[in-house]
Amino acid sequence: MNLHFLLTDYLIWFLVVVSVFYAVYVSRHEYLLAPWRQVLHSHVGAATGVVLAAYVCIGLLDSVHYYPTVQADSPEGGVVVSTELLSVFDVIVTPMRTQVETTYSKPFALHSFSKKTLELDGGGQVRSYPRLKYAGSHLGAEDSAAPCADILWKGFTGALYGLDAWLVLLILLCLIRARGAPLEFLQQLKNTLLKSSALRTASLVTLLLFLIVGATYYLSGYYHVWGTDKVGYDVFYITLKSIRTGLVIGTLTTLVMLPLALILGMSAGYFKGWVDDVVQYLYTTLNSIPGILLIAAAVLMLDVYMYNHADQFTSVIERADWRLFFICLILGITNWTGLCRLLRAETLKLREMDYVNAATAFGVRNRTILIRHLLPNVMHLVLISIVLDFSGLVLAEAVLSYVGIGVDPTTHSWGNMINSARLEMAREPMVWWALTSSFIAMFILVLCANLFTDVVRDAFDPRLRERT
Amino acid sequence: MIAYIVRRFLYAMPILIGVNLITFLLFFTVNPPDDMARLYLGNKHIKQEQIDSWKAEHGYDKPLFYNTDGLGVEKFTDTIFVDKSLSLFVFDFGRSDAGRDISYDISQRMWPSLAIAVPTLIVGLLCNITFALLIAFFRASYIDYWGVILCVMMMSVSGLFYIIGGQFLIGKLLHLVPISGYSPGTDAIKFLVLPVIIGVISGIGGGTRFYRTLFLEEMGKDYVRTARAKGLSERTVLFKHVLRNALIPILTGVVVVLPSLFMGSLILESFFAIPGLGSYTIDAIRGQDFAIVRSMVFLGAFLYIIGLLLTDISYTLADPRVRLS
Numbered sequence: 001m002n003l004h005f006l007l008t009d010y011l012i013w014f015l016v017v018v019s020v021f022y023a024v025y026v027s028r029h030e031y032l033l034a035p036w037r038q039v040l041h042s043h044v045g046a047a048t049g050v051v052l053a054a055y056v057c058i059g060l061l062d063s064v065h066y067y068p069t070v071q072a073d074s075p076e077g078g079v080v081v082s083t084e085l086l087s088v089f090d091v092i093v094t095p096m097r098t099q100v101e102t103t104y105s106k107p108f109a110l111h112s113f114s115k116k117t118l119e120l121d122g123g124g125q126v127r128s129y130p131r132l133k134y135a136g137s138h139l140g141a142e143d144s145a146a147p148c149a150d151i152l153w154k155g156f157t158g159a160l161y162g163l164d165a166w167l168v169l170l171i172l173l174c175l176i177r178a179r180g181a182p183l184e185f186l187q188q189l190k191n192t193l194l195k196s197s198a199l200r201t202a203s204l205v206t207l208l209l210f211l212i213v214g215a216t217y218y219l220s221g222y223y224h225v226w227g228t229d230k231v232g233y234d235v236f237y238i239t240l241k242s243i244r245t246g247l248v249i250g251t252l253t254t255l256v257m258l259p260l261a262l263i264l265g266m267s268a269g270y271f272k273g274w275v276d277d278v279v280q281y282l283y284t285t286l287n288s289i290p291g292i293l294l295i296a297a298a299v300l301m302l303d304v305y306m307y308n309h310a311d312q313f314t315s316v317i318e319r320a321d322w323r324l325f326f327i328c329l330i331l332g333i334t335n336w337t338g339l340c341r342l343l344r345a346e347t348l349k350l351r352e353m354d355y356v357n358a359a360t361a362f363g364v365r366n367r368t369i370l371i372r373h374l375l376p377n378v379m380h381l382v383l384i385s386i387v388l389d390f391s392g393l394v395l396a397e398a399v400l401s402y403v404g405i406g407v408d409p410t411t412h413s414w415g416n417m418i419n420s421a422r423l424e425m426a427r428e429p430m431v432w433w434a435l436t437s438s439f440i441a442m443f444i445l446v447l448c449a450n451l452f453t454d455v456v457r458d459a460f461d462p463r464l465r466e467r468t
Numbered sequence: 469m470i471a472y473i474v475r476r477f478l479y480a481m482p483i484l485i486g487v488n489l490i491t492f493l494l495f496f497t498v499n500p501p502d503d504m505a506r507l508y509l510g511n512k513h514i515k516q517e518q519i520d521s522w523k524a525e526h527g528y529d530k531p532l533f534y535n536t537d538g539l540g541v542e543k544f545t546d547t548i549f550v551d552k553s554l555s556l557f558v559f560d561f562g563r564s565d566a567g568r569d570i571s572y573d574i575s576q577r578m579w580p581s582l583a584i585a586v587p588t589l590i591v592g593l594l595c596n597i598t599f600a601l602l603i604a605f606f607r608a609s610y611i612d613y614w615g616v617i618l619c620v621m622m623m624s625v626s627g628l629f630y631i632i633g634g635q636f637l638i639g640k641l642l643h644l645v646p647i648s649g650y651s652p653g654t655d656a657i658k659f660l661v662l663p664v665i666i667g668v669i670s671g672i673g674g675g676t677r678f679y680r681t682l683f684l685e686e687m688g689k690d691y692v693r694t695a696r697a698k699g700l701s702e703r704t705v706l707f708k709h710v711l712r713n714a715l716i717p718i719l720t721g722v723v724v725v726l727p728s729l730f731m732g733s734l735i736l737e738s739f740f741a742i743p744g745l746g747s748y749t750i751d752a753i754r755g756q757d758f759a760i761v762r763s764m765v766f767l768g769a770f771l772y773i774i775g776l777l778l779t780d781i782s783y784t785l786a787d788p789r790v791r792l793s
Contacts, residue, residue, distance in 0.1 A: 281482065281483070281486065284483055285483050285486035285487055285490065286490075288483055288487060288769045288772045288773050288776075289487055289490070289491075289765055289768060289769045289772075290728070290731065290765070290768035290769070290772065292734060293749065293761070293764055293765045293768050294765065296749075296753045296761055297491065297494050297495065297761055297762070297765055298494060300753065300756060300758065300761060301494055301495065301498045303507070303756070304503050304504055304507050305498065305503070307503075307506070307507050308503045308506060308507070391624065395626050395627070398626045398628055399626070399627065399628065399735060402628060402735065403734065403735070403738075403750055403753060403754075404750075404753060404754045405753060414626075418626070418628050418629075418632075421632075422632065425632060425636060435632065439625075439626075439629055442626060443624055443625060446624040446625075446626075447620065447621060447624040450620050450623060450624050451620060454620070
């Protein structure tokens with residue numbers, strides 16, 4: 001096994017490390033802890049938080065890449081590794097990934113979607129729907145006629161596994177909260193399950209998630225839960241792989257441009273004068289170019305560069321990853337102006353505060369005032385804008401991929417799925433499952449992000465809370 | 469007033485120059501014209517002569533900023549920068565890489581774009597304001613609560629799904645209107661109905677929620693309390709006082725997008741095969757026609773700046789408290 005991190009992997013894990021530091025910092029400061037507590041103690045915040053956490057888990061598992069070992073000790077000595085780059089998530093869903101059929105098949109189907117000429121055993125030919133190679137291959141001849149019972153049974157078994165896992169998690173959680181005291185443990189259990197609170201909402205949503213994940217995961221070893229696409233890949237697998245792309249675009253875009261927006265916005269507000277003029281000119285200019293056109297222009301240039309410097313990218317996956325990163329960068333350039341303007345306005349207001357005056361009177365250097373005194377006081381704006389931009393960026397990815405200036409066609413993404421599904425919609429009979437699958441996955445993510453954003457904004461921006 | 473407009477217009481010039489410079493740097497210095505030629509001719513093992521002839525044909529064979537071979541002023545004027553970039557200021561868009569006259573195309577394709585964008589804007593605005601008022605009327609009730617949740621749900625659906633779903637439902641299942649296409653004249657209506665409906669529906673979620681916040685903010689003000697204290701009915705307060713005052717920010721917010729309506733909607737037009745500027749841009753992006761994309765970037769920025777200018781002017785007209793300064 002040979003670990004190999006892609007560029008976006010590094011950035012994602014960097015983001016995770018930053019988040020962990022932030023969490024530790026928050027837990028030590030009561031004034032930061034209070035709004036977060038408000039977020040997690042609201043029903044909507046807790047429920048959407050759990051769903052978002054599930055998405056993030058899949059995205060993170062999909063961000064540890066390695067070359068699997070083919071042969072432990074080859075005759076020449078040393079280890080032979082495969083050329084195929086896999087992620088930990090790929091290994092978890094191995095059956096989905098490897099059971100590739102030849103072409104379209106409906107969800108839970110045993111037979112292919114289109115007719116094909118088959119050779120009969122006794123000679124002669126017949127036009128019929130060929131049996132799928134993997135889906136339902138465990139079934140006997142009589143079961144194959146009506147696999148419904150088997151599907152239900154398998155789904156039920158999987159859901160039971162999910163229930164088990166949830167129970168283990170629940171008991172562990174209550175044990176930790178009760179610190180091992182038996183009576184306290186029962187009390188905690190009762191509180192978690194019966195008392196109407198955000199904790200109960202969260203645990204019920206978790207239960208639902210575990211049931212669904214358990215059932216689909218168990219079923220995916222035997223059937224194609226969401227059917228297969230044109231070249232026989234499992235649609236559910238592609239949908240899940242797309243989660244990483246969505247998360248990368250939603251989070252890294254803001255992260256990439258954050259330093260620029262922070263430095264320019266705050267110095268414009270703090271120093272005023274010509275610095276302010278220059279920064280304002282910069283963001284007005286960038287803002288006046290329609291976002292999608294600027295992105296199109298930049299991506300076209302990226303295409304030209306990649307076409308002429310193909311040798312700089314060692315593999316297809318590497319190139320796709322660079323392209324993903326560049327799209328984050330370009331989206332960031334069109335998106336940072338909003339945050340920059342907010343930061344400038346807030347700094348303009350804060351610099352007149354007494355504590356800044358006092359610091360200036362003490363002879364504290366400008367840089368120290370900016371970092372020590374002003375930065376912590378604008379961080380809530382940064383946080384709000386990160387969560388606020390997230391859902392818009394996930395939606396933007398789909399549009400960009402449709403226009404042809406999005407992620408690489410080889411990258412799994414919802415935009416690419418929708419794009420190819422358009423042609424499938426025109427088929428007769430229609431191929432609808434790829435579209436619905438990406439729709440549901442995307443809708444849940446964006447809806448949860450939107451609802452979560454509302455809660456976070458209410459908690460961190462009291463001015464807005466008073467207003468409505 | 470005129471002095472103010474002139475001054476604002478002069479302020480806009482440096483921004484346009486900035487846009488011009490950014491597009492120029494993006495299109496000509498990130499990748500030299502040689503690379504563009506290579507991509508366009510589509511052959512890795514291409515001879516330098518072929519590249520040169522392609523460049524000469526499309527006017528890319530001059531130096532970027534400074535022509536050492538020129539005489540006097542021509543040292544600066546006989547360059548790609550002046551030919552391709554500064555000429556945009558007088559709306560001389562030149563020819564596309566495929567050889568078409570861009571200015572002519574724009575003048576032809578502007579009208580279908582407007583035919584979709586204007587009804588979408590007006591109907592959408594009416595719908596959003598109506599729903600927002602309704603929700604604001606029932607504020608802090610279940611209607612308000614579920615209305616906002618419905619808005620958030622509608623916001624969370626990608627615009628692509630609205631289009632695909634609408635085409636499937638109305639065009640393919642019910643056969644009410646053609647799925648896509650366009651024809652000039654009054655026939656156009658049957659092709660325009662579906663895109664307009666879809667455009668309105670996809671905007672309802674975000675719009676209604678935004679206007680609701682606006683109305684609620686307006687309702688917290690002192691004059692509303694005075695009106696209620698005078699014993700006016702809630703309906704009169706809402707429609708006579710709140711709506712009229714809230715219309716100022718709403719209308720000035722709309723003014724900024726008015727000029728950009730010419731550009732049309734990228735996605736809607738290309739899905740419905742409407743020959744507007746939006747689909748023109750998408751075709752150019754897909755066909756990697758740099759000249760068209762460059763012109764569109766400049767045109768879009770220009771229209772946006774005009775929109776900003778109009779916003780400022782309409783503010784002063786709508787609200788006498790805002791002074792010209």
